[in-house]
Amino acid sequence: MNRNDITIRLEKKAEYREVENLIRESFWNVYRPGCSEHYVIHVLRDDPAFVKELDFVMEQNGKLIGQNMFMRTVINSDDGRDIDVLTMGPICITPDLKRKGYGKLLLDYSLDRAKEMGFGAVLFEGNIGFYGKSGFDFARNFGIRYHDLPEGADDSFFLCKELTPGYLNGITGVYQTPEGYYVEDTEVERFDSTFPVKQKLKLPGQIF
Numbered sequence: 515m516n517r518n519d520i521t522i523r524l525e526k527k528a529e530y531r532e533v534e535n536l537i538r539e540s541f542w543n544v545y546r547p548g549c550s551e552h553y554v555i556h557v558l559r560d561d562p563a564f565v566k567e568l569d570f571v572m573e574q575n576g577k578l579i580g581q582n583m584f585m586r587t588v589i590n591s592d593d594g595r596d597i598d599v600l601t602m603g604p605i606c607i608t609p610d611l612k613r614k615g616y617g618k619l620l621l622d623y624s625l626d627r628a629k630e631m632g633f634g635a636v637l638f639e640g641n642i643g644f645y646g647k648s649g650f651d652f653a654r655n656f657g658i659r660y661h662d663l664p665e666g667a668d669d670s671f672f673l674c675k676e677l678t679p680g681y682l683n684g685i686t687g688v689y690q691t692p693e694g695y696y697v698e699d700t701e702v703e704r705f706d707s708t709f710p711v712k713q714k715l716k717l718p719g720q721i722f
Contacts, residue, residue, distance in 0.1 A: 522571070530559070534553075537555060537604055542712055555583065558694045563587065569584075578608075585600065597682070597685055599689070600636045600637075601636065637689050638674075639672060650674065651673065653669070
């Protein structure tokens with residue numbers, strides 16, 4: 515896929531470290547002091563649920579400026595079935611190019627590829643203000659609940675997009691986050707120590 519100076523393609527093994535640093539720069543001090551997302555992708559690439567055919571990077575004039583990836587997971591349906599779905603992320607754009615349309619371009623491209631592969635739906639934790647522009651809605655509107663979330667708690671972070679229209683018709687149940695996303699803080703710290711030192715800051719708006 516090319517649009518002027520932009521290319522979206524599959525990630526190469528030789529650039530794993532560069533992508534991890536891109537993610538680190540993008541997420542640093544955003545949701546917590548420092549970040550863990552660069553370690554999360556480092557771990558997820560070896561997870562059986564990782565979809566290597568949906569592991570994308572975005573380049574501008576040959577420079578990496580963004581990435582997105584997907585994992586297989588399930589909805590534990592209330593009728594006893596496990597419904598196959600995808601989850602997504604980390605997804606990022608280099609900090610100096612955020613809020614300029616690159617993220618939506620990467621997101622829409624990767625969702626189209628997932629649809630072409632036959633996946634039926636994507637469930638994800640994100641901001642409806644951004645992801646709603648690409649067709650995501652609150653998962654509650656599909657009858658899907660977030661695991662371990664108390665009844666009545668705010669679930670506005672939990673989003674869903676059907677890639678196949680009607681894929682979730684008649685289904686209610688509980689979404690399960692893949693285990694690979696749960697990483698130990700000590701392991702994050704160990705991994706992060708192999709990158710250049712950056713200052714961790716407690717900032718307004720952080721959620722952890």
